Amino acid sequence: MPRDGTATRARILDTAERLVIDNGFAGTSVDQVIRESKTSKGAFFHHFTSKGDLAEHLVARYAAADIAHLEDALAQVGDITDPGERLLGFLRVFEETADELMSAQSSCLYVAILTERQLVDSGSSAEITRAVLAWRREVAALFDEALRTRSPGHDLDCEALADHLFVTFEGAFILCRTTGEPEHMRRQLTTVRRLVESLLGQGDR
Template sequence: MPRDGSATRERILETAERLVIDNGFAATSVDRVIAESHSSKGSFFHHFASKNDLARALVERYAAADVAHLHAALEHARAATDDPAKRVVAFLSYFENDADAIMSAQSSCLYVSILTERDLVLDGTSGQIEEAVVAWRDGFAELLRAALPGRTPAGVDIDVDALSDHVFVTFEGAFLLCRSTGDSGHMHRQLTVLRHLMEALLGAVAATPPRRRRAGTPSRH
């Protein structure tokens, strides 16, 4: 068992992430994080100089897991098929098949909770979120640029970056639908619709059959 305090720090971060996603950053007090993580004020301030310092650590941790999930999906798509269009579909299917697991792990997205706090935007905390968004855009755009030539209607000029951003937009919109209606099934349905739209655009079919979520697969979007 680690004796350097890393387990305590991780426990505080896990608790704070859940509370911030469920209640918002402003409504999550340091005292509540300490109480629900079964730590102490001394332990908290040993690891985090302030509540805003905690926010920066939360975003760094969440964004790292988010980008790791992206890379896992890209690797899955490339391993599934050599057909560029089917790789796009395989990428989307990866998340579609994990939709229930994603929603069981979190009720919303940490990014939204952080971006509503003006102080955190001004102090640069939001910069890590922008980097993650760009990573998603670039990752999916690479698949699209390989798949689109010769598959789109003549005369149609597709903004690949904007289309790539639609993956991220679908996730965030689905989180909003799930939370506002109390129906977590919206995540799966919206990802299915996105896959169908991409299949229609590319004339592609699913590269792989639905799969079960593997143990250890990151559950964040």
């Protein structure tokens, strides 16, 4: 019976993700991925035709996990009937898991990929765009519903507010890495949640 290569493929991708986040795509070689994933060159090229092909699969997997994270957070607050509380509950999901996130990774793959012009030009970053737009769509809807409940005639740009949350994540990754202090992720998300509470006219809870 032929062996299932799923575990090997996952191990290669896990190793490549860590190396690219730590060293950048240009600073990560195929040989390094092969060596640190404890696999063979033949096994690597069985699953990936080139380093560029590896990048595309790496980004697709990471973006899919990112969207799944978004959908899980939405599901956790789906039963909250008050739109304002649902939005705040959504923000708390990430605030309360920020330390766990930072213990699992030191930065975001998106940053490493988007700084590589050849990957952007080749279309390898397309899945990142898809993830960004998914976050914008879903979070903007939460903001719009919450704000309309409090102020029916509001004219705030909910898509910009949604993008601000995404930017907070990415900026916090950079801040954590620059200072070596992973707690900045939680602190920044707490700040966003408190600002949203003020926007909605609610006190800290």
